[in-house]
Amino acid sequence: MRYWSILFAMAAVGAVGAFLYAYFSPDWWLPNPPGDFHHSVSRFGREIDKLFFIILAITGAVFVGTQVVLVWAMHRFADETDAQGHPVRKADYFHGSQRLEVIWTIIPAGILVFIALYQMGTWAEIKYRSAAPKVPPLAEVTARQFQWVIRYPGPDGKLNTVDDLVVVDDLHFTRDRMALIYLRSSDVLHSFFLPQLRVKQDAVPGLTIPVWFDADRAGDYELVCAELCGWGHYKMRGKVYVHETEEQLRQWIDEKLAEQNRSRLTMTTAPNGR
């Protein structure tokens, strides 16, 4: 019955094949802008993707190695019986090998320590508070059930003043500039996830967490809530727009402010006096 090895070989080939195929398919590979689906638009994204590749290569090699051994063993050492039903071959009798044990502890240990140390820097750069860029904050993002409330500094350039612009589910920033936001939550846990930019950070009630990221390409992206936050978790989606220049961003903020003032004005002068 050595044909069972084929089933296992199929699974392994399928697994490797799926990743190979995925590499050529924009719908499957890491999410990136259409047109150039192998290019992550953010600096951290590119570092993360590189790491992803390295680990994929290492684990892929380990995977192929173990599966080859497994399938080969299944094929080679399958029980066979002769016409009388007696086994053709006796199983070997040994209890292990100290040398092998040492080898296959040391080598994976080396690999794992390498992976661990190699990525330490990237992690620090992305998350350590001390690495936060020294720029004025782009916005304060407050998650609440099923909305992202985003507060941009108004004309005075300061956050939490009366002239701030407050919009919902609409994140704008400028390309090639580190955007720094303060992430908060006003009710339960949420998570600020920009798949195309490889950003993710939970929003925790009671904490204000700085998050920073950039994009080297203007255009539309998406903001996802990645932490279960209630019945409407699935639809807690925000739009992200990356402007070409800082002026365009300011212009958008001014327009929005004007728009909101106009509606506030119409509200106060409504006939019923409200």
Next chain:
Amino acid sequence: MALAPTDAVGPKPGSAGVRHAPVPSHSAPVTPGKVAIWLFLATEVMFFTGLIGSYIVLRAGSPRGAYSNLYPPNTPLRGLENSRGVVLRSIGPDRSKIEEVLRSLGDRKPDEAEQVIAAVPHGVVPARSAERAEALASALRSAGAVVEVEPLKTFEWPKPYDDAVNPLAINLTAANTFVLICSSVTMVLALSAIQRGNRAKCTLFLLATVVIGSIFLSVQVFEYRQLMFEHHYPSGISANGHFVPSCSLFASCFFTMTGLHGLHVTAGVLALSVVLIASIFGAFSASNYAAIELTGLYWHFVDLVWIILFTIVYLL
């Protein structure tokens, strides 16, 4: 002797599986019962580690200004830094007059006046400014009350013996702790009595342990009643005057830890009562006292946990 184990199935509790020991030597000092009780205590240690660990984390992480002597726990104190509070130490001879002053000048809701009076000598009326505090204070003084004006002091966590923020009856509980330690002593005596074969003495000491344990529990229940229903406390302890689990993080921790410990004591008293009854009926002897030993271990453990809890919740 062909087979050592005879009652592999359904051994009596306590002596469980003693004769079931696998290896030839039957004088092994470790019985399955003892192994199990130590394991059980290990799980209990982990359980209280979870609680105490949370307590430490929460206490260290509770935001500055979470507790103040004038405002209920976790009132945002931003903008209130300069406020004063009028602390009513005694209301003097005329209660109704004080009530009236509080109602007219303190611009408070009617039942709040009663709350403040009920909390005397720590009745606190917060006032936004020094002038208003002084005005209220002098009005109260002329009505015969003894009052003080205190500035806002903020705390990270209620300190012991600070009546403005900490309602716990530390002296009473200290005495109660001593009571519980005594019960550990009687437990030890009960065990050593039966080990020497003295059944009557053992029964007596068991009885003493049960009684002392019950006293501890009663005092704890009494303290809970005082905190939750009887006494009124200043607003720095609770917004509505009573100290209940929901009024602050401090209260949450206090009630959860002491309450769960209380449940353990209750379980211990019940177990000891069973042992006591068994002892009255002569179930134990100098060679058969495993049940006493095992419940004793549990009892000492509960005692030890209390000493830790008392130290960190009441004294630190």
Next chain:
Amino acid sequence: MSAELASSGTPGEAPTQGPGHGPSHDHDHIHPAPRFFLFRYVFSTDHKVIAIQFLFSGLIFSLLGGLLALAVRWQLAWPWKPIPILSRLLWADPSAGYQMPPEFYNKLFTMHASIMIFFVVIPVLTGAFGNFLIPLMIGARDMAFPRLNMVSYWLMWPGFILILYSFFVEGGAAEAGWTSYPPLSEWKWSTPGSLNGQTYWLLAVMFSGLSSLTGSINYITTVLMLRAPGMKLFRMPMTVWGMFITALLQAFALPVLTSALVMQTLDRVAGTNFFEATGATVANAPAIPGGGGPILFQHLFWFYSHPAVYVMILPAMGMVSDVLSTFSRKPLFGYKPMVIAIGGIAGLGFLVWGHHMFQSGMNPMMGATFMLSTMMIALPSAIKVFNWLGTMWGGRLQYTSAMLNAIGFVSMFVIGGLSGIFMAATPVDIHIHDTYFIVAHLHYVLFGGSMFAIFAAVHFWFPKMFGRMMNERLGKIHFFLTFLFMNTTFFPMHIIGMHGHPRRIADPSIYEFLRGSGTLGMNQFMTVSALVLGAAQILFLLNFLYSLVLGRKAGDNPWRSNTLEWTTPSPPPHYNFARIPTVYHPPYEYSVPGVEEDFLLQTQPRPAKAGPLDPIMA
């Protein structure tokens, strides 16, 4: 090495020779089985009966858990389309087109995972197989505390009832995920399932936890105290080692979860503030004093639940080791390193819980240390995998259903473990955290790992449990379909997860980047696969039930295996062993040179010709 032991047995007690030792003449020493049905099969203190009770309850709950999973899959492939038959029963409201309400989706995966973990895998692995095998494999007549053992089963029942009842309370079942993070799980108005369902969930999990706790104390004591003469620690089968170390994990980790659950329950019902931050509430709810820490709960939860994932894999690894060695007709490769690896996994398992919290707002420096420890935990796992391969190498592999499922375990565990490395790498976890990559990982280790081990164990020990063989042909077809369709169900999840598909969302088509045919088509493909996978389980069910009554009668030792349980009749009598056996050597002496048979029961001395055992490996 074997000679010195012969003396440790009671004089005159010749080791039982092989299977089948007829009616015992020692009956007067042994309690007979209770006569009454109620005490014999329901309130039994016999570890074997309790094991079977756990097994049946677990398998029944696995049907429910599986059905919930299939409903999850349906919604993902065809969002908001009514499920055939089911929708009409559940939402008798044609005006909404029998459409599933969005919160119901959250209930589905929450209850799916909770049931699968707390009411299927843990009870079946430790409750059923732990109970059945520990006394039999170490040569004891029962657990150290048979009555406590019974209590530990019946403690499951309040859990069973509460978790089922929770579907029917106002607001419905819990829907905060199996991780149940506050504040979502605490504030009653944050989502319908938190109204009442969550309280029932908490109580149910607490009962299941109490059951595991009492069980684990019993197991540890039994293993430490009741081993047969000659059964040294390093002669215990891997299964017993797995169960033993699992019990230690449970004993030290579960109480912490219990404390967290107690605190969450109190937050819900008594208004305490452990996990509620100052100044946050859901829309329009009254303000709370707060001051607590939402992240604290995650620490407490994962301090248990990371070890818990090893609770779900260590017994599986143990049983798979036994099955692999038996059907390779060859000693386990590196028995002692395997034992040490299990210990290493368990020990390190206590140091890595933070890897679930890399993006939670926990201090990123702690993230870096947790990353290191998580990487290290792959090492003992590596040792295990390589040793399994070493066991098969040079063997005489017999592809029984049990063996196939065991090899399936090895193959699938490698995939699941390797995907763990991606997530352990903190920067990569930024992207794949809370995506389907995680879902893929957890199903490869839980379905590909724990479930395959359960299938292997059921096929392997069924003859001992019930005295009848399972049907091999059906077993193989079941394995073939399960293996194939489990891969097609779960492997694509890696890919869509890498593409950013978030987990726990009811309708992926909301997002533009998921609208491409890749993810949508994949979702449908996976759902169809899952349906077939579910249907394939019917074969298992049929085989199980059919063999129970009509299976071929099994002899005492149908697999020609070495461990002590095979020296007893099938099914073993109430007292297991007429004579307590004496053990002469480690459990994996297959194909010993100089022995005619290709196996050597642990109760038979090794022939001198076989030479001394390797002291480091065996």
